[in-house]
Amino acid sequence: MINKEEEEEEEEVPLHGELLNTVLSHVPLLHLLSASHVCSGWRRAALSLSGALSKPWLLLHTRRSGTPARAYDPSSHEWIHLARAPPPPLPPLARAYARPALRSSHSTLLYTLSPSTLSFTDNPIADTWRSIQSPHVWRRDPVVARVGPRHVVVAGGTCEFEHDPLAVEVYDLTAGRWDACESMPTAMVGSASATATWLSVAVPDCDGDVSMMCVMEKRSGRFCSLDAVTMRWEAMMGEVRPEPSISHSVIGFSGARLVMMGIMGNGESGGGVEGVGVWELRNYSDCGGRSFECIEIGRMPDEMVGRVRNWSQSVGLVMGRGLGYVYEEEGSGREVVWFEVGEEGSVGEWGTVDGCDLVFDDQTLMDGVVLTCATVTLDDLRRAVGFDNQRFSVITRQESE
Template sequence: MPPSGDQSPPTTAVPEPIHGDVLEAVLSHLPLIQLVPKSLVSKSFHKAVTSTLSKPSKPQPWLILHTQTSRPPYVTSTSAYDPPSRRWIHIHQPPIAYVAPLRSSQSNLLYMISPSKFSFSFDPLHLTWHHVAPPSVWRTDPIVAVVGRHVIVAGGACDFEHDPLAVEIYDVSLRAWTKPEPMPEAFTGAASMTWHSVASDDRRMFVLEKNNGVLHTFDPVTNTWCGPYDLRHDSLVFQSCIGFCYNRLILIGLLGLPDDVIGVKVFEVSCESFTVREITEMPLDLVEKLKGDELQVSSVEVRMAGNVVYIYKPVLPEEVIVCEFVNGGECNWWGVSNVVASDRGIAERFVFTCSNVGIDELRRATRVDRRFRFALGI
């Protein structure tokens, strides 16, 4: 029988929409790539996403791994480690036009150099590539760095007819090469990237000889080399490398011997006096992870951006160690299993970069080329 009187059927309660601080708290737990579509839901979501990303803890620098096959057509694939979610992200992007083996000498620089072309990119997600004429001196393993609008290519000459200490600078604004004075004589016999670690700020390139801890600086505006500066603060350090983190020059030192690494220390270097101050030391269990099955670490590489330092072995880096600076001085340490390198093996080239990637960079990537896609991996 139909209901009598003014009885009406029961209604389903509509949940109250989430706004303000509660919405921000929910969004703060999402990985960066999931915030991009959320920002398009409504004005309130866009405002909440923007507010979430403006907080000091977000976004954090991505460690981006570029793998290049060793055979034609030299296909390059890209993955990134996202610190907030502690997961790898698969990045589907347009292929990189092959010029030569892919390389990186500092945190956000990718480049390829051949006798006919010099290609480089230094934006966070490497959306823009510059393809220019090569330096006049042919080099196999040069020291390369970006300082402002200048791309510096130093040393690494392979022809006895050329000065092995030659320096050339490409001005991105003027689209022209200049050839200043060569490197100091102290670089004779070791003027290549193999023996050095490179970092740069807005004014200078910093070049550290890994094995003896000696540092030189170069100003591309005044074409001035300064140094040497001895950064051997601890007698146990046998190999070291540098980078910039939180606008501070950071030095990572391996302690002991290549077949008996007993520790890894982190130092801060003054860019004015070049004095060295110890900050922290890697926990011993992570030192063992860094060693891996080979139980030997002859050298490490570092990539830094924002408040995060990534440390790894340059050959088959199956484990990456992360040092995150928090609360002005404290450090959080953890290890990251490099599932990409583990799956690919030694047949491919592994190149790391590190950049602060925010929602604006992700939006631009998908806007510039619709082939860009991001997906959470393992």
């Protein structure tokens, strides 16, 4: 029989293998960082799990590029302050101008554009900024997107003195040069000179060499897509309107699925939001050309529609792997709604992002807000924190008080 002293001296059975993986698989990424410092075995397990388990984080930036970013972990439902690295310094010629504001016209890309330099990153947490020569055509509000592993596309948004409002340029990251590209389809010319403000942009986030960019005019539903390899555009027949009451639509990719969110309501009469639907857009061909089969995959619950009823008709969407964040582009902007697309392709859950009242403060909204999302790995967090200098802190309600 084992006495009390022998029990105290008995070593505990270590947690490892499949049991350790099972336990850590239930730990949010933000807290997995602490678990990775227990020992080398826990670190290996945490690193192996982080990429597969992490849901896309919501990243909030102010347009003034020197201020810290804030990031929302959807698994722990916590916001963190992040000491974001600023874009690379401007060359001497460009320093005569004010530092360009941060911008984003696609879910996962943050950029600044000056007369001489285009700087961009698809993961600000990892500080992976890259700078290239600015495009040849000067633009004030273009679409900018990273398309596949090799290309950066800059489209539309030209200044008034440029002769082609639909001009497109593609930068080949491998060759290190700008290439001329076919202009956007003429059907898009009515979109306020095809500026990013009136266009919704989606790029596949699936693995592999997929070099396609999709563009939808938010109010009309006109749609076109670019193959960045062939430099050719294709415009779809008519407007994408699965329901006639849709007054505003935005698009995003969930893996290989192209998803459209439609805001239903009469924006012209100021009636507010009456409903929100989500459709998967499946491309098909017929004798008349190319079009879409629109398959409804979800509806926002009525009680949540009541919360967003007073939103303006201008709604933004940032979307990563299976998770979309919806926000009001105009107005107070103090609430963000999320929806999750399951593996089977239907919307399984809806919810609201916690703590928006803490991070969307008056000063932040005054500076101007840019939202993106990113799939964050444990390696990204480890680099952001550093081993000797902690560079983020969790935002809690107690800290705000």
